[in-house]
Amino acid sequence: MPTALITGATAGIGAAFARRLAADGFSLVLVARDEKRLTTAASELHRRYGVAAEVLAADLATGEGITTVEERLREGVDLLVNNAGFGHSGADLDVPVTDELTMLRVHCEAVLRLTMAALPAIRARGRGGVINVASVGAFFPQGTYSASKAWVVTFSESLALRIPEPRVRVMALCPGFVRTEFHERAAIDTSGIPGFLWLSADRLVGSAMRDFARGVPVSVPDPRYKVIAAIARYVPRGVVTRVSAGIGR
Incomplete structure (x- = not known):
């Protein structure tokens, strides 16, 4: 029976991954505080x-x-889902630097270290991989959160290109707004977000797993957000910056 380790596993996208992978017959290692x-x-x-x-x-x-999690990963898992993360409620320049550094540790250092702890055993078996949860926000300049998620995307793409084993995959998952506890925990006001932009965590994970099986290095699992991500990635950077500035205001 394959084993999956999921960080941030008790709520939101992490809990949805736990349900999906359990239904698929995975043994689980659930990580949270x-x-x-x-x-x-x-x-x-x-x-x-x-x-x-x-x-x-x-x-x-x-x-x-x-x-602690590195040590468990070195014992061997078939799939690692790096999902743990959080947001800030304040404007970028008002967030304490210590809080920003904590975000970088969770979003970047932990993702780096856990991925590199998991991959040797996965590569030795010749199958499995890592899903790193990023965000569509990675494609827009919106403070440390989007910068950290942009790092996750680039890091994951780089590994996906360089791992020689054809059945070992690394994928960055870039969801948009998902109905979870994320925004409430960060005290982020979501009243202005149109209803049609909200996604179901379970449907998101289903789409993500299909992309992972296909070897997609960067998954944007919804047609609405595929369009948004494409615009952000391929239109002139100045346009994206002006749009992001408007969103920030």
Whole structure:
């Protein structure tokens, strides 16, 4: 039975990945900060799908937390989903530098270290891979959040191009607005976001898994956001900057 390790596994996109992979017959290693919530999630997944669900409480904003997950990954998994992340509610220039550094640790350092811890065993088996959850925001200049997610996209694309094993894949997943706890936890006002831009986490994950199976290096799993991402990536940068400035205001 294959094993998947998922960070940020108790809510939102991470929980949707846990449900999908459990339904596909994966044993799970669930990673998050809240051990009680992890235990509840693991019990529910085992009851519903009959799979083993291991609990690993770790805070990826700390070096100790990252090391704990690295050690588990070196024991071997078939799929790593780097999903843990967060947003800021304040304007870019008002966010404390310490908070920005924490974001870079979770979004970049943890993704780098966990990916590199997982890949040797995956490559040795010749199958499996890594899904790094980024964002459509990676294509727009919107502060440290979008910059960190742009790094995730470039890092994932680079690995995908260089891994020689044909059945070992690395993919950046770039969702748009998804109905999860993400914005509420960050105290971000979403009242101005049109209803048609919101995505279902379960449908998002289904599309992501299809792209992963096809070897797509950067998955933008919705036609609406494919158009938005294409515009951001291929129109003149000055236009994208002006649009982002308007969004920021």
